[in-house]
Amino acid sequence: MPNGSGAGRRTILDGDRMDRGLGKGVRRAMAALGLTMTLTGVMTAPVALAQGASQGAAQQGQDKPYSVPEHYTKYEYRIPMRDGVELFTVVYVPKDQSKTYPFLMVRTPYGAGARVGHGELWYGSEAYPRQLGPSPDFDKSGYIFVFQDVRGRYMSGASWVEMRPHIDVKKSKTDTDDSSDMHDSVDWLLKNVPGNNGKVGIWGISYPGFFTSSSIIDSHPAIKAASPQAPVTDLYMGDDAYHGGAYMLAANFSFYAAFKPQKNPTTEPRGWGTMISAPPTAMTST
Numbered sequence: 001m002p003n004g005s006g007a008g009r010r011t012i013l014d015g016d017r018m019d020r021g022l023g024k025g026v027r028r029a030m031a032a033l034g035l036t037m038t039l040t041g042v043m044t045a046p047v048a049l050a051q052g053a054s055q056g057a058a059q060q061g062q063d064k065p066y067s068v069p070e071h072y073t074k075y076e077y078r079i080p081m082r083d084g085v086e087l088f089t090v091v092y093v094p095k096d097q098s099k100t101y102p103f104l105m106v107r108t109p110y111g112a113g114a115r116v117g118h119g120e121l122w123y124g125s126e127a128y129p130r131q132l133g134p135s136p137d138f139d140k141s142g143y144i145f146v147f148q149d150v151r152g153r154y155m156s157g158a159s160w161v162e163m164r165p166h167i168d169v170k171k172s173k174t175d176t177d178d179s180s181d182m183h184d185s186v187d188w189l190l191k192n193v194p195g196n197n198g199k200v201g202i203w204g205i206s207y208p209g210f211f212t213s214s215s216i217i218d219s220h221p222a223i224k225a226a227s228p229q230a231p232v233t234d235l236y237m238g239d240d241a242y243h244g245g246a247y248m249l250a251a252n253f254s255f256y257a258a259f260k261p262q263k264n265p266t267t268e269p270r271g272w273g274t275m276i277s278a279p280p281t282a283m284t285s286t
Helices: 005-009 018-032 136-141 178-192 207-215 249-256
Strands: 072-080 086-094 101-108 114-116 120-122 144-149 196-205 223-229
Touching: 072 178, 086 178, 101 178, 101 207, 144 178, 178 196, 178 207, 196 207, 207 223
Parallel strands: 101 144, 101 196, 196 223
Antiparallel strands: 072 086, 086 144, 114 120
């Protein structure tokens, strides 16, 4: 995936070799944010990204599991883009205000809300996930976690475009893409969310990995780290839609039967997570 002309000032990580280098790659990305991390496990599945597939401190023999609501305050915003479209954005801010924090952002088409119960997608300040970051260590270390519905998905405005093309030369405010949306979002967050240290990281797996890549091309200079893992890239040769140019009918049918245009914005209390099989421990509750 092209990194754009601004790639020299950012840490760009290749997530296609997740099994072999994921832990090291994520540590490198976070180091670029000025923090040192020790990861305890691999990242969760893309669907559980914002909603957190909890490893559960209680399951690890600790007396009390880590509680996201006890340590973070949740806010929901509609951030205006340059063309007037508003993107729904969920922000979790550490309650400890004795220091400043970097943003760690996910842009997703799968819903920025919290997965509760058996995978239903809920919005609202009362709905918290069990986990915010790629592993429990991230939650404990402290970031301002940001999850955003991309254009045309769930609570964000405008129409959905599959893998929206990048516009190299933007001639007016109506020339928008994921890079401009990321720029406008970062600019708003830096100015309106207190307690940030002016640095932003973005990551994602699969489709959120694509949005990680497309969001950093010629985007905001505050973006210091990006980790696109197993991103959607060449659909024809090496992704789920085609294998070596052969159309994968079953895979496409099962995906697009659920992943289709929505009436936006929607508050429908269920999402992509209801379409997959996951153990109860991978889901969240309020």
